[in-house]
Amino acid sequence: MITSTGVTVVVVPPATANGPLHVGHLSGPYLAADIAARAARARGERVVTTAGFDVHQNWVLTRAEKEGVDVEKLAASYRDEIVEALDAARIQYDVFLDPQSSAYQHGVTSLAADLTEAGRFPMRRLTLLACEDCGRTLHQSYVVGTCAWCGSEAAGGGCEGCGGYTSAENLVDPVCNRCGGAPKPFQANVPVLSMEDYRQELIEIWLRAELPDRARRIVTHYLEHRLPDIPIAYQTNWGLRGTGPHEGLRLEVYAEVGLSTVYGVAQSLQPGALGLEETSRAWSEVGALWHFNGIDNGFYFALFWPAVYLACGVPPEAIGGAQVNEFYTLDGSKFSTSRNHAIWANDFLHDEDVDIVRLYLAWDRPDRYASDFTVSSYREFEAYVRPLLDGAVKTSAVPAVLAEEDVKRGAAALRPRGFDPALAVRSALTGLAASAPGVDQLLSILIGR
Numbered sequence: 001m002i003t004s005t006g007v008t009v010v011v012v013p014p015a016t017a018n019g020p021l022h023v024g025h026l027s028g029p030y031l032a033a034d035i036a037a038r039a040a041r042a043r044g045e046r047v048v049t050t051a052g053f054d055v056h057q058n059w060v061l062t063r064a065e066k067e068g069v070d071v072e073k074l075a076a077s078y079r080d081e082i083v084e085a086l087d088a089a090r091i092q093y094d095v096f097l098d099p100q101s102s103a104y105q106h107g108v109t110s111l112a113a114d115l116t117e118a119g120r121f122p123m124r125r126l127t128l129l130a131c132e133d134c135g136r137t138l139h140q141s142y143v144v145g146t147c148a149w150c151g152s153e154a155a156g157g158g159c160e161g162c163g164g165y166t167s168a169e170n171l172v173d174p175v176c177n178r179c180g181g182a183p184k185p186f187q188a189n190v191p192v193l194s195m196e197d198y199r200q201e202l203i204e205i206w207l208r209a210e211l212p213d214r215a216r217r218i219v220t221h222y223l224e225h226r227l228p229d230i231p232i233a234y235q236t237n238w239g240l241r242g243t244g245p246h247e248g249l250r251l252e253v254y255a256e257v258g259l260s261t262v263y264g265v266a267q268s269l270q271p272g273a274l275g276l277e278e279t280s281r282a283w284s285e286v287g288a289l290w291h292f293n294g295i296d297n298g299f300y301f302a303l304f305w306p307a308v309y310l311a312c313g314v315p316p317e318a319i320g321g322a323q324v325n326e327f328y329t330l331d332g333s334k335f336s337t338s339r340n341h342a343i344w345a346n347d348f349l350h351d352e353d354v355d356i357v358r359l360y361l362a363w364d365r366p367d368r369y370a371s372d373f374t375v376s377s378y379r380e381f382e383a384y385v386r387p388l389l390d391g392a393v394k395t396s397a398v399p400a401v402l403a404e405e406d407v408k409r410g411a412a413a414l415r416p417r418g419f420d421p422a423l424a425v426r427s428a429l430t431g432l433a434a435s436a437p438g439v440d441q442l443l444s445i446l447i448g449r
Helices: 023-042 058-067 071-088 102-117 195-208 213-223 253-269 275-283 295-311 345-351 354-363 375-390 400-412 421-434 439-447
Strands: 007-011 047-054 095-097 123-131 143-146 153-155 172-176 183-194 229-231 286-294 319-325 328-330 371-373
Touching: 007 023, 007 253, 023 047, 023 286, 023 319, 023 328, 023 345, 023 354, 023 371, 023 421, 023 439, 047 071, 047 253, 058 071, 071 345, 095 253, 102 183, 102 253, 102 275, 123 229, 172 183, 183 195, 183 295, 195 213, 195 229, 195 295, 213 295, 213 319, 253 275, 253 295, 286 295, 295 319, 345 354, 354 375, 354 421, 354 439, 371 375, 375 421, 400 421, 400 439, 421 439
Parallel strands: 007 047, 007 286, 047 095, 286 319, 328 371
Antiparallel strands: 123 183, 143 153, 143 172, 183 229
């Protein structure tokens, strides 16, 4: 029986195509979103899940230039590795957002152009900053400085220290991250999302949305001031080329991510839907939209993307909130693609039992608190769980009637609101030991079979 009054949309951030996925990525948004979507389908809901990869952050171009390889080929090779890891981890998706696809490019740029024509991304004359030495427009990886809010070192886009919005214009002491040059102001006519125009709708969303305390602190900080005007496209050398009123510009990558979600979900619901009017009509079928994100994207999932969705005509009552992971460390240090401090997802999934990997990463997920992956703790978990999965242990200190209730509690913990996969894993293990009714379905959701 269908239990939802509309489609449930589950969104994860596209993986940046400057490296393969690692275990930290899996334990963060990707596995969690897959489990939540499987649980929703088991409840009888219509579900649309997204996945994809991100080519247009200029971190990708930076890596290609450093390695002396063609950027499109570099991105395509990492796309293949990303897809392989998702498949190996049994992570399902209905929509795969591929920025190297001509259909994607046409759909996203057409939607952006329509939003400018409709006055929702109006063209404005802004003062931006470029490097006075190499001439690059300073945004994303091209600029570094100090976050004006928390004092952390940050690049353009977002601050990992506080999750706030960073740009060349609001960083303290910004410099070019490619050549060290000083910033030089220039005038540019660019499309802009004025987030202040959506303040009232955003407040109503925030009042009912589920967000962790750290994300709410980000929201509170921005509510104390005028919400920012965010450029939707720049004059720059990397990114999705704009069309129509955006000719000669390239879309700002975080705007592209939000627009691609709107476009991709619309295509899933009403294939062939293009442009603002048709896309907005497709989204009228959506009953709930949930983000699964890392806290470092706090500004975007809590403020910017909801504003983009509202501009695109997404019903405000459908925006449900976000399930957010803190940082997952490896032996006490942050997972890092650039420093090769990681356990790569493809290698780990190839060598290990995927049932155990999914259960462990769901159990150890850094959702409410940061957590630390160690091989020794993984082996201890494996030694405890493997006999339960094999049916070698069928005794439990928990009475059968309590184990059955625990299984029900575990299934309830997989709804997006109040999502707690660690509780679900503990409930499944209790249920397995006691052969409790319902445990097989809960287990199948968690391990992805």
